[in-house]
Amino acid sequence: MRIRPLRAALITLLMTAPAYVTVAFNPLSSDAAVGFTNPVAAAPYAADPWVGYDNGNYYLAATTWNNQVVIKKAKSVAALPGATETVVHTGTASASCCNVWAPELHKLSGPNGTRWYLYYSAGTTACCDGQRSFVLESSGSDPMGPYTFKGQLNVQANNGWAIDGSVATIGGKNFFLYSSWVGDLQSLFIAPMSNPWTVSALGTRIAYPTHSWEQVGTKVNEAPYILQRGGKTFLTYSASSCNTPDYKIGMLTLTGSNPLAASSWTKKSTPIFQRSDTNGVYGPGHHSFFTSPDGTETWMAYHANETTAQGCGATRTTRLKKVNFNGDGTPDLGTPDKLTTTLTAPSGDPGGTVTFPAAGTSYRLTNTATGKVLDARQCATANGTAIQQWTSLGNACQKWTFTKTTGNYYRITNVNSGTVLDSVGCGTANGTALNLWSSLGNACQEWSVTPINGGHLIANRGNGLVLDVAGCGTADGVAVRQWASLGNTCQQWKIAP
Numbered sequence: 001m002r003i004r005p006l007r008a009a010l011i012t013l014l015m016t017a018p019a020y021v022t023v024a025f026n027p028l029s030s031d032a033a034v035g036f037t038n039p040v041a042a043a044p045y046a047a048d049p050w051v052g053y054d055n056g057n058y059y060l061a062a063t064t065w066n067n068q069v070v071i072k073k074a075k076s077v078a079a080l081p082g083a084t085e086t087v088v089h090t091g092t093a094s095a096s097c098c099n100v101w102a103p104e105l106h107k108l109s110g111p112n113g114t115r116w117y118l119y120y121s122a123g124t125t126a127c128c129d130g131q132r133s134f135v136l137e138s139s140g141s142d143p144m145g146p147y148t149f150k151g152q153l154n155v156q157a158n159n160g161w162a163i164d165g166s167v168a169t170i171g172g173k174n175f176f177l178y179s180s181w182v183g184d185l186q187s188l189f190i191a192p193m194s195n196p197w198t199v200s201a202l203g204t205r206i207a208y209p210t211h212s213w214e215q216v217g218t219k220v221n222e223a224p225y226i227l228q229r230g231g232k233t234f235l236t237y238s239a240s241s242c243n244t245p246d247y248k249i250g251m252l253t254l255t256g257s258n259p260l261a262a263s264s265w266t267k268k269s270t271p272i273f274q275r276s277d278t279n280g281v282y283g284p285g286h287h288s289f290f291t292s293p294d295g296t297e298t299w300m301a302y303h304a305n306e307t308t309a310q311g312c313g314a315t316r317t318t319r320l321k322k323v324n325f326n327g328d329g330t331p332d333l334g335t336p337d338k339l340t341t342t343l344t345a346p347s348g349d350p351g352g353t354v355t356f357p358a359a360g361t362s363y364r365l366t367n368t369a370t371g372k373v374l375d376a377r378q379c380a381t382a383n384g385t386a387i388q389q390w391t392s393l394g395n396a397c398q399k400w401t402f403t404k405t406t407g408n409y410y411r412i413t414n415v416n417s418g419t420v421l422d423s424v425g426c427g428t429a430n431g432t433a434l435n436l437w438s439s440l441g442n443a444c445q446e447w448s449v450t451p452i453n454g455g456h457l458i459a460n461r462g463n464g465l466v467l468d469v470a471g472c473g474t475a476d477g478v479a480v481r482q483w484a485s486l487g488n489t490c491q492q493w494k495i496a497p
Contacts, residue, residue, distance in 0.1 A: 034351035035342045039317035039407060040080040040301075042448030043464035044457060044485035045070055047316040048102040048164075048223065048286040051301035052143070053293055053346075059143045060301070061103040061118070062318060066487040067091035069103050069120055069136070070452070071144060076352035077320060077345050081408040085452040087487075088145045089136055091122060099123045101131065102223065104288065105143055106167045108174060110196040116143050117196045119153075121163040133165040133178055135197045150197035155189065156180055157202055164286075167193070168226035170233055170259050177235070178203065179222035185209055186220040188237055188252075190260055206262045207252055209239065213271055214250065217241025221250070223286040229298070230329045235265065236272070238285035243311035245282035248274035249302075249333065273302070273333040281336035282308050283316070289323065294348030298323040304336060306443065306461075314464025314484065317407075322346070339407035357402035357449065361497055362415050364398060368455040369489035370474045373398045374467075376436055377477075381417035387434040387480045389469055402449070409446040409461050411439065420445050423482060428463040432482045455492030457485060466491050 039046060040060065047063040060072040060080055069089040074080045091098065103120040110117075116138035123130030133155060136147035153176060155162050165178045174193040179186055182205060189203035209219040218241035227234045233254035240246050248271045256264025275282045287302035300323050303316040310316070320343070324332040337343060345351065357363060365374040372389035379397040392398060396416035403411045412421040414436055422437035426444040439445060443462040450457045458467045465482035472490040485491060 034076070034078070034345035034349050036076075036078040036320075036345050037342055037407060038319040038337065038339055040077055040320055041072065041318035042081065042408060042450065042461070043314040043317065043459035044466055045085055045450070046318040047303045047312075047314065049301045049303055049318040050102075050104040050288040051299075051318070051320065052105055052288075052290045054107070054143055056293075057143075058290075059105065060318065061105060062303075063101045063103075064485065064487065065099060065101075065314065066485060067098045067100065067122075068487045069100055069118065069147075071103075071105075073144060076349050078349075078352045079354050082354040082356060082449070082451065085450055085457070086144060087453065088118070089147050089149070090487075099131065102164045102286065104166055106196075107143075108167065108169075108196045112137065114141070115139075115196070116141070116145075116147075117150075117167070118147060119165040119167065121165065131161055131163045132159070133162045133176075135165075137197065153178075153191075153197070153199055155191045155199055155203040162189075162203075164223045166223075166225050167196070168233075168235075168259075170226075170254070175259055176203070177224040177226070179224065182208065184219055186218065186222055188221045188224050188235070192260065204260055204262070206260075206265050207235075207237070207267060210267070211239075211250075211269065213246070213248065213274075214239035216246040217244040225288050227289050227298070227323075227331055229325065229331075232329050233259075234331060236287065236289075236331070238287070239271065241312075242283060242285065245275050245305065245308040247283035247285040249285055249287060251331070253330070268330075272331065273336070276336050279336060279338040279341075280306060281338070282306070282310065284319075284336045292346035292348055293350075297347045298325075298331075299346050300333060302336075306339070314459070315462070316464075320346075357410065357495060359403065360401065362396075362399040362401055363495050363497055364392065365400060365458075366392070366494045366496070367469055367490065368453075368492040368494060369472060370469055370478075372469075372474070372476065372478075374400065374480060374493070376414050376417060379416055380436075381419065383419065383435075383437045385417065385419070385436040387421070387436070388476075389473075389478050389480055390476045405446050409443075409448055411445060412447055412458075413439075421447065423460050423462055423465075426462055427482075428465075430465065430483045432463065432465060434467070434480055434482065449495070452492060453489075455489065455494050457491060458493055459485075467493060 074083040187208035191203035194200040223238040235252040284304040375390035399415035419436040424433040446461040468483035
């Protein structure tokens, strides 16, 4: 998933106010093709994705890098890009306060009946050696919760590092799968479970990086996820450093009778999913599997980057892909798709369109925390004009239009100047400035728009950073810059005509 030293009633509507969004679903016959494009989730919450389908809805959870666990919900995959990020848990000191990674939901039977259990990795250090595995329990049958904190899964001796937790039911018993270190080898472990929040023994290692394709950058096996079909159990995992474009997916097959024994697992000697330079997809990995709405297809959710220079951060986006199967029953994941490719949605998907922000409509962007609006400084029109917040004046210098580009991204244009919102110098560091510039057609001038808590996160396609009011200042003239998502309202924007 990442290397240790690293910086940091139809659907859930895009906005709470109906004037902000138009959502239309088009029920189709079962044999009609429904199209969608990747990514289905963009920065900042799109790495290490889990996607599931339950009772008429898709659910998506991913890494936040802050103290929040968030879930998206939508009726159609076409609606996932604009679905609201709902915060279902916020960490405390006892629940591990920060750096939430790799949340997964599993519907399991336990002492409290059948509930949803949400497993995630988190730590109390800045990044990233403090990571451990934790679990939440739903109060009922709704994957959106509410959830209660059940505790840490103590899977390693001496409270050791443990990430990317997942649960598999094999032979009627539940097992907890995760990744930890043995020397310089990040390895795969498995532990028996006595209930959905407790392991009955420490984990045992069942796989570690043995092939050169598992050792690019760092020797890594992580992000285990089980796929079962036709009586066979496959353990798929991510290999090599996520900080390289060669992060990829490998596979073990359960060939013995005891899942707790390494000898029961046979590793495939070659990867089953990896980069495609032709299609502009790099570092594809950390995946999950789900079944189509009608139960006839298997699908995969995974993250990937758009350039070889991007690594383990918020630039990774969630993509979906149908899984085929070989003659011997093993999964065939094929080649990752271009973001410009229109894909056929999972079988039984009702389809849908989400038209927000609407083309040709001028919007005011108001910061949720400060009440000030996004403003072009002094109404200047030249390239390089700085971006700040200011009291709303109702003028064109504070109005913006959204033009959809490719892959569910937008170009944001100032109505007064006709120039576009730009990441200065295509910078990637926290604090990178914003300005206005003539359209260059590059990723540094493209933005994703994700609803959360009644506001929106606006993230740059090139660096994954979000629009942020410097220091959460409340005065007119405070700079609006870019920063990693902190989960606070200083980074949330209300978008209204």
